[in-house]
Amino acid sequence: MRATNYKLILVSLCAGALFILPVMAGLLGTWLPALGYLPSIGASQISVEPILAVFAHPSSYSSIQATLSSALLATGAAFVISQWLCMQLYNSNSWSWIKRSIGLLLAVPHLAFGIGFAFLISPSGWIMRLLSPGISGFNVPPDWLIINDSYALSLTLVLVLKEIPFFLLMSLAAMGSFDVAKTLQVAASLGYSRGEAWLKLVFVQMYPQLRLPLYAVLSYSLSVVDLSIILGPTSPPTFAVLINQWYGDADTDFRLLGAAGASLLLILVTVLLGLIFALEKLCSKIAQGWLLAGPVRYGVGYFAWGYRKIAKYTVIGLWASTLLTLAVLLLWSVAQQWRFPLALPSKWSLKYWQLSWQQLPEPLFNTALVGFCSATIAISLVIAILHWQSQSARSVNQQSSNSSQLLLWLIYLPMLVPQVSFLFGIQVLLVGLGLDGKLASLVWAHLIFVLPYCYLTLAKVFLQFDNRFFQQAMILSQSRWKSFWMIKMPMLFKPIAFSFAISFAVSVSQYLPTLYVAGGRFNTITTETVALATGADDRISASFALWQFWLPLLVFVTATAIPQWCFRRRKGL
Amino acid sequence: MSILKKKSTLSAGFYSARALLISLGLCTASFTLWAADQTATALNDSPAWQKTLASAKGQTVYFNAWGGSETINAYIRWAAEQVEDQYQVTVKQVKITDTGNVVSRLLAEKSAGRTSSGSVDLVWINGENFKSMKDNGLLAKAYTQQLPNYLLVDTENKPSTLYDFTTAVDNLEAPWGMAQMVFMYDTAHLDSHPQDMHTLLSTVQDNKGRFSYPAPPNFHGTSFIKQALIELIADKRLLSKAVVKEDFSKVTAPLWAYLDKLHPLMWRSGRSFPSSAGQMKKLLNNSEIFISLSFNPNDASNAIANDELPESIKTYVHAKGTLGNTHFVAIPFNAKAKEGAKVFANFLMSPAAQARKASPQIWGDPTVLAMQKLSEAQRQSFSDLPLGQATLSTEQLGTVLLEPHASWVAALEQEWLSRYAK
Known part of the structure; x- marks a missing residue:
């Protein structure tokens, strides 16, 4: 018993050494220049000048404002909508379909979706083309501020569309830990309306498990760079993009400004998460009376329930936006000439497919290689951790829960810390150790960001695994390994494959880590897509975005099909 | 050698003193060039270069x-x-x-x-x-x-x-x-092209929302600002020297006055800017804007050949020259x-x-x-x-203006940001 606990601590320490120390070093490597220390450009005086310079920069305030409003709005809206969808659609006839298909939506990278979505909704986008000139009367596109608007609304919209599936998936996992149907039944027999029962009994039980995803989405929305470049405001851009611009400015003094900005972003994220945590506590205090008041006839819950149709259309809308995005990317990739207001290209060509085909092998191979490596390592580590956790949880409840809690936070930390706030430092660190531009470093950098999502998608199902199967197997086989490989693994194959696919998708979508760590030695489909998206050629950028779009999808479909195929004769699984 | 020979035989047909002078000049020029060519070959064969190649x-x-x-x-x-x-x-x-x-x-x-x-x-x-x-x-x-x-x-x-x-x-x-800054315009929507910053303003007045430039510190955006400054500043000589901080706001005042007038008439009313010249080209292709800019005089022709732009796009430069x-x-x-x-x-x-x-x-x-x-x-x-088909000849490209002193870039960008990207 002691040994298991000891093992867990050992694993935590290893995880710490592998992931947390470098992140810390990366943060330090960013904080020092933020305080004016960067000897390579002759800055060796510790001062708060760079920080003051950020505040003095004309673009900072409105940039932070746009970032804050878009991130809070996107996170809030996506969270509320996803919970509302769960409440309305739980156990409806479309529920099982949603459960099965949600992973597909999740696997589509933000970037590819964003590029395609811009093709869709911009004033000269496909929707307007379909309406013009017949319905809209426009022969030239209207001068409407839709994409790159200064309030970051289009960025917010895309974030909402992309985060709803994530929250849905996390809610599904959370619902697995208790019997929702029975809860609702009992509540109904006690006179609770469905809506009220959901809010008071189901949501409240789900929330602790949704807290972390919520924080992760908020942190991501505050610090996303690639998507903001394409859809976000331009003058000034969002804060993370501005920081990236400072890092890339020709004037090397701007590196200090960039580091100071990155550190401020971290503070911003920390403060916001703290505020949300406080708000949570406050809400639970205030709501205590309401929660314990028993069934209320015309309460909030009463009115919240009963919009199943609208909810269904919302999910259809989610799917439609993804499919339309895919369709418009496909069209652009085979277009030779496609000018406004034509609904379809006037000249078609497979040239860009051929072009991307010639150039693709290398980035595609790199993407797949890094994706497979990081996802495989992540899944192995996570399974090891979870298995130990499940074993130790049975044996020493109290002690281990402390150390596993610590381990959890260690794993999740990279998900909560904005990437820009430590990647610059990591770059310096890797360069210093002569490890930049190596495949191993790149896989490791991806792993930092893949691991939390891998854990997040697998932990719930894995820990809920009925350990009696394992014990039974132990008794019958007398072998830990046999029981693990022949009973536990096959029984958990489906969620493992699912988690692998999500991990792969997370790796594919990494832009900044690849940029900073690969040192230009490893082009991935994502770095190529971003590079081309800044150019003038919609056709080639569409064909690259398309590849970024369906590479994770392909892995996802395969990963979910394999267990089904393997167990086609074992229906019980 | 061949250059020398050809130029001499050419000049042999002329008998006037002027022609003789010219041919003499040509001879000297071609001799130095021949010398350059020789040095190039010599360099090519030099052990140092051979070592580099190896x-x-x-x-x-x-x-x-x-x-x-x-x-x-x-x-x-x-x-x-x-x-x-x-x-x-x-x-x-x-x-x-x-x-x-x-x-x-x-x-x-x-x-x-x-x-x-x-x-x-x-x-x-x-x-x-x-x-x-x-x-x-x-x-x-x-x-x-x-x-x-x-x-x-x-x-x-x-x-x-x-x-x-x-x-x-x-x-x-x-x-x-x-590279030389050129403008591209769509003849399907505009009958004539502007000649300078002032006529650009009046063209945009008649075609509201159909012009923009990338937001500085983007390279093309900053270049447009510099071009405007060169055309609008009272004393052009100041630009070849480093910025004098005290005088900056006074000497650049005409630029900001101009931009203040231009921006509300621009694409998205100047509240948003394209992120790059690449995005400008897409906007031009979709008639979101009618005038765009580039640093490649052949950009339009190349893009037309590529079906990135329609055939109605033509190139022009400002009458008093553009940055190169x-x-x-x-x-x-x-x-x-x-x-x-x-x-x-x-x-x-x-x-x-x-x-x-x-x-x-x-x-x-x-x-x-x-x-x-x-x-x-x-x-x-x-x-x-x-x-x-949309390229200007060397004569049409006209005067190439020299870049202002490097210190102007940071000062202009800073001021632009504090005015238009707050």
Whole structure:
């Protein structure tokens, strides 16, 4: 018993050494220049000048404002909508379909979706083309501020569309830990309306498990760079993009400004998460009376329930936006000439497919290689951790829960810390150790960001695994390994494959880590897509975005099909 | 030799003293050129260059170059294949979005004390980024004087090959191509094009929302601001000197007054700006805007050939001239494949590579070479190039304006941001 606990601590320490120390070093490597220390450009005086310079920069305030409003709005809206969808659609006839298909939506990278979505909704986008000139009367596109608007609304919209599936998936996992149907039944027999029962009994039980995803989405929305470049405001851009611009400015003094900005972003994220945590506590205090008041006839819950149709259309809308995005990317990739207001290209060509085909092998191979490596390592580590956790949880409840809690936070930390706030430092660190531009470093950098999502998608199902199967197997086989490989693994194959696919998708979508760590030695489909998206050629950028779009999808479909195929004769699984 | 012969026989038909003088002049000129040609050949055969070629063999050159244009990427792929075949040097393009990021990486390498085997072997660069690399000691030792093809560069008539945005080049970067600001307009929507900043304003007044420029600090955006300043400032001489802080707001007042008038009439009422010249081209293609700008005089022709722009697009320049500059390739201080990078840089300056690059069907980037320094056949390869349907002739391109002193960029960008990107 002691040994298991000891093992867990050992694993935590290893995880710490592998992931947390470098992140810390990366943060330090960013904080020092933020305080004016960067000897390579002759800055060796510790001062708060760079920080003051950020505040003095004309673009900072409105940039932070746009970032804050878009991130809070996107996170809030996506969270509320996803919970509302769960409440309305739980156990409806479309529920099982949603459960099965949600992973597909999740696997589509933000970037590819964003590029395609811009093709869709911009004033000269496909929707307007379909309406013009017949319905809209426009022969030239209207001068409407839709994409790159200064309030970051289009960025917010895309974030909402992309985060709803994530929250849905996390809610599904959370619902697995208790019997929702029975809860609702009992509540109904006690006179609770469905809506009220959901809010008071189901949501409240789900929330602790949704807290972390919520924080992760908020942190991501505050610090996303690639998507903001394409859809976000331009003058000034969002804060993370501005920081990236400072890092890339020709004037090397701007590196200090960039580091100071990155550190401020971290503070911003920390403060916001703290505020949300406080708000949570406050809400639970205030709501205590309401929660314990028993069934209320015309309460909030009463009115919240009963919009199943609208909810269904919302999910259809989610799917439609993804499919339309895919369709418009496909069209652009085979277009030779496609000018406004034509609904379809006037000249078609497979040239860009051929072009991307010639150039693709290398980035595609790199993407797949890094994706497979990081996802495989992540899944192995996570399974090891979870298995130990499940074993130790049975044996020493109290002690281990402390150390596993610590381990959890260690794993999740990279998900909560904005990437820009430590990647610059990591770059310096890797360069210093002569490890930049190596495949191993790149896989490791991806792993930092893949691991939390891998854990997040697998932990719930894995820990809920009925350990009696394992014990039974132990008794019958007398072998830990046999029981693990022949009973536990096959029984958990489906969620493992699912988690692998999500991990792969997370790796594919990494832009900044690849940029900073690969040192230009490893082009991935994502770095190529971003590079081309800044150019003038919609056709080639569409064909690259398309590849970024369906590479994770392909892995996802395969990963979910394999267990089904393997167990086609074992229906019980 | 052949140049000399041809020019002499040509002049033999003229008997006036003037003709004789001209022919004499030509003779001297062609003699010096012949000498240059000889030196180029001599350099080519020199043991030093042969040694460079030998050590370059088998090296892999990581060429960090902006990757946003498929046209340019395709050209780089072609050049890479050539040097692979001819010199067994492998060139890999690292497609970047911003040259500043390369400077960042080199800085990181410098702070880590990595003085050799760096990650960048050659970088496509000019202007501010070059100045920054030069100031921070991030460049390799002067090298272009060792390159045989450098002798063919028109340093005499193209001053920007020696002064990159007023920073002395000092042989630290090899000229790759010439750039001049041109405007593109859509004849399907506009009957005539503006002649200067004032007529641009009145054109936009009549076509509200149909013009924009990328937001500074984007290169093209800052260039547009500089162009406007050159046209609007009362005393142009100030621009060749460093900015005087105290006078800045006074001397630039006409610029801001102009922009204040222009912005509300622009695309998205000046509340949003395109992120790059690339995005501008897309907007022009979709008639979201009717006027766009570029630094490649052949851009429109190339894009039309490529179906990126409709045939109704034509090019124009402002009557009193537009900004011009040169873009270069530089080797960082810690490059691993220095010899390979030199071989590739030399190849990029070769008449064959430059002629291909100048073709509107390929890229359309003007050459840095001096026609007089080339052999007959080489010159022919340039004169045979078709003039793109939307390209201006050299005469039409008019005066090339020199870039203002480098210190103006930061001051203008700062002021622009505080006015329009708050």
